[in-house]
Amino acid sequence: MTPTDDALLDFDGGDPAKARRDLEEHGDAFRVQLVIARQLDQWAEQAEVTKMSKTTDLSWVDGRVRTLREVAEHLRRGDFLPGGSLAGETAGD
Numbered sequence: 817m818t819p820t821d822d823a824l825l826d827f828d829g830g831d832p833a834k835a836r837r838d839l840e841e842h843g844d845a846f847r848v849q850l851v852i853a854r855q856l857d858q859w860a861e862q863a864e865v866t867k868m869s870k871t872t873d874l875s876w877v878d879g880r881v882r883t884l885r886e887v888a889e890h891l892r893r894g895d896f897l898p899g900g901s902l903a904g905e906t907a908g909d
Contacts, residue, residue, distance in 0.1 A: 824850040830892050838894040846897060853888035860884040 824847060825835050838846045860881045867877050895902040 819851070819854075821847070824854070827853070827892055829889065834894070835892060838897060842894070842897050846894060849891040849894070849896065853891040856884045856888040856891075860888070 821839060825832065825839065839850075863877050863881050863884070867874055890896065890902060894900050897903060
């Protein structure tokens with residue numbers, strides 16, 4: 817089931833007004849990014865659970881969690897959308 821726009825925009829941090837503008841301007845491209853951001857958050861939560869294992873390198877898990885959350889944040893801010901702060905950088909401009 818595809819989440820509603822309101823559900824996709826229900827996240828902590830960021831600028832809710834900008835996120836709504838990005839959704840109106842970029843439509844499905846931004847929706848896909850918001851869905852991916854939700855998945856990254858779920859993976860970050862799962863990684864934190866693995867910290868309970870004594871065989872897990874905690875610094876690696878912490879780094880993984882930070883990285884997943886950072887990418888999710890960039891996706892929610894629209895940084896990869898046309899005109900976003902990382903769009904030209906990742907396209908090689």
